[in-house]
Amino acid sequence: MTHLRYGGDYNPEQWPEEVWAEDVELMRRAGVNTVTVGVFSWARIEPRPGERDFGWLDRVLDLLHAGGIDVFLATPTASPPPWLGHRFPETLPVDFDGHRLSYGSRNQFCPSSPVYREHALSLVTDLAERYGGHPALKLWHVGNELGQVCHCDVTAEHFRRWLRDRHGSLDALNDAWSTAFWSQRYGEWAEVIPPRRAPYLINPAQRLDFARFCSDALLECFVAERDVLRRVTPDVPATTNFMGLQQPMDYWELARHEDVVSHDWYPDPADPTSHVMSALSFDLMRSLKRGPWLLMEQAASAVNWRRRNPPKPAGQLRAQSVQAVARGADAVCFFQWRASRGGAEKYHSGMVPHAGTDSRVFREVVALGADLRALAPVAGAPVPASVAVVLDWESWWAAQLDAHPSGDFDLVTRLRDFYEPLFDLGVTVDFAHPSGDLSGYRLVVAPNLYLVRDAEPLVSYAAGGGTVVMGFFSGVVDEHDRVHLGGYPAPFRELLGLRVEEMVPLGPDEVLTCASASLGEFTADFWYDDLRAEGAEVVATVVGSGADGVPVVLRNRYGAGTAWYVGTRPSPDFMRRLMDRVVAEAGAGPASRPPRGVEVVRRGDVLFVVNHGTSEVRVDVPGDHVDLLTGASVTGSVALGEFGVAALAPALPSGG
Missing domain, CATH: 2.60.40.1180 (Golgi alpha-mannosidase II)
Structure with a gap:
């Protein structure tokens, strides 16, 4: 693109038609050049099964085009109309406890339902054929915030087909799921079901495979719609909007099947450090396809779904939007253009708020439009990074299963433990899949890699001269959630030069005192590994308590490179000192360090x-x-x- 996209979700079906012309004039005044249309319009387009009402949408797209405003046209399949659930209750999702959820909200569909898919694809086909040649159309927006999970009988049959394709036979399934434990061996496929409420702990390998299956089922829905759109409009790109660090879908895999990554992100105005997680999520979006991405949704001011929903203070909207552009966004968009009068999200802010145009929010919206026009030269430009952070969805799914050393383990928190000191040091990072090409980076950080299919990429990277930093609870299990034997983290023991015998979670109020001759004293909490060095240099140890002398930070020379291991959760100030040293040794640092914040x-x-x-x-x-x-x-x-x-x-x- 030669300019930045600016706009938001436009829902004209919520408003009388006489408002539409005013909307276009206000969009032009604000510098809006693109809007997303139709995300929640299924019931308006198809009021009864098989009927089509496109007249209103014709007029909307024509009006926008006449006003010089481009359209990201949505397939409205994320929110089926009431008639689908009423006439075809089997399309409604069933939760973990076996309760069938009703319509009357949104996202009320089972991704595995062939009836849902049939109706959705019929609508998508007609939408593509009607508007594929419309001059306003620039991008297809498929569905919305995919993440639905269902446990119904239709899903069960789909899950069994998926398992047959994955494992080949029941014997292989039983082996992968370790069903010799607790007499869980399956004798026929009909016995295999999705994880459902049970008396006690559910087989973790079953739950891990179900997480993979749920991601693939949603991917099937996306690809089916995308394929229809590509057949009818091969030159129009397609996306679907991600939600930052969201578990249900493997975004690495989904990103491979879309033309551009788009992202919905809502930082909390009450959190003075929210910009750190914003930067993290923006770096992830840029990394998923190694290029520019679209900020598809953010809030102009307050949202409606937190316990308390304060507005954004003056100026924060601009700072957050420019932050997204700086980290690779080629579009800055909002939910939504005009704040709703009714419905569940009526207190979610809009670019045009309830107060109207004579308001601080609208004045900031207009000013932002001018800023984005001035920033047009950066459209399409890359964001260089010499550091990569490893993130793997299936390892995330496995790391947060039940019956682990600590039920409080949270991958996002572990990511932030390592990302925030890099942010404070002014280091820009990419994210990388553990099987990806790491050769272009001076430093690779793996805050947690609990599940390891293949350790070779990281090991070879370090042997070739790279620097690796790894956090605790890594290298523990294989792809079937079976423990790698021989001492943790078995796949990385030689790389790290150490052996963990036991993992020791700490109580909520337990704090360790630690010391390092080169990095000073510090405290640590949450966890420590009872480990011994096997060739690694001990950089920091516990002082006092029952863990006196236990190494918690180690450095190991491996081949031409270096590997660091952090076997506890150090205080933030120590993590900054540690990462400062690591970055400097790896030659991955910026020319200067910015002030905090x-x-x-x-x-x-x-x-x-x-x-x-x-x-x-x-x-x-x-x-x-x-x-x-x-x-x-x-x-x-x-x-x-x-x-x-x-x-x-x-x-x-x-x-x-």
């Missing part, structure tokens, strides 16, 4: 500086620049006030 990210030739705090800061930016947002010359440093932003392009030589 400030991020500095390079995209293409533009250096973005974003102040997420409420105090004025001054940030060193060596060289001569021009701020694309203000046109001002900047030399040596830039001052930013509360939620201030700058987009610094190299200044042209005198006379250039």
Whole structure:
């Protein structure tokens, strides 16, 4: 693209037709150039089975096109109309406890239901054939926030077919699921069911396979719709909107089947560190297809679904939007254009709020439109990174099953433990699949890799001269959730130069005192590994308590590279010191370190500086620049006030 997309979900079916022309005029005033249409319009398009009412949508698309506004057209299959659930109750999902959920909300469908799929694909086909040639159409938006899970009998039969394809035979299934334990051996396929409420713990390998199956079932739904769209409109790209760090779908796999990644993200205005998780999620979206992505949804101000929903303070909307662009977004969009008068999300903010255009929110929306026009030169530009963070969905699913050393283990928290100090150091990261090509990175961080199919990519990376940092509870099980024997983490013992005999979760109030000759004293909590070094250098140990002398941070030379192991959860200040040293040794650091709460990210030739705090800061930016947002010359440093932003392009030589 030669410019950035700006807009949001537009739901004209919620409003009288006389409002539509006003909407287009206000969009033009705000600088909106793209809207998503039709996400929740199934009942309007198909009011009764087989009927089609496209007239209103014809008028909407024509009106938008006449106003110079492009359309991301949605297939409205995420929210079936009441008649589908009423006439075909087998399309409704069944929960873990066996209760069939009703219609009257949204997302009320079983992904495995052939009846649901038949009606959905019929609608998608007609939608594509009617609008495939419309000049406003620029992108297909398939479904919405896929993540549905069902445990019904239709799903059970689909699950059994999936298992036959995966394992081949019942004997192989029984072996993979370790069914010799607790007399769980299956004698015929009909006995195999999805995980459902049972008297005690459910077979973890069954649950792991079911998580894989649920992801694949949703992927089938997406691919079926995408294939219809590609057949009718081969030149129109397709996406579906992700939700950051969401468990139900393997986003690595889903991203392979879409043309561009899109993302819905709603940071909490009440969390002064929410920008860290925003950066993490944005880096992940950019990494899934190694390129620009679309911020499909964010809130203009408050949301409606938290326990308390404060509005965004003045200026934060701009800072968060520029942050997304800095980390690779080629679109900044919102849910939704006009705040709803009724319905479950009426208190979710819109670009046009209930207060109307004479409001702070709309004025900020208009100003943001001007900012994004000024940032057009970065559209399509890459975001360089010399550090990769390893993330694997099936390992995530397995790591958070029941009956583990700690029921409080949370992968997202472990990711943040390692990501936040890198953020504070000004280090931009990519995310990587553990089987991916790591050769372009100076440092690879694996906060947790509980399930390991193949350790070779990480081992070879380090042997070839790379630096690896690994967190605890890694390298524990294989793809069937069976423990790698010989001492944890068996697949990485030689790489790390250590052997863990037992894993020791700590109580909520337990704190370890630790010491390091090179990195100073620190505290740690949550967990420690009872381990011994087998060639690794001990960098830090526990001091006092029953764990006195136990190593908690180790460094091992392996081949031409280095591997670090962090066998506890150190305090944040120590993690910053540790990662500072690791980054420096790996040669992966930035030229300068930003103040706390400030991020500095390079995209293409533009250096973005974003102040997420409420105090004025001054940030060193060596060289001569021009701020694309203000046109001002900047030399040596830039001052930013509360939620201030700058987009610094190299200044042209005198006379250039």
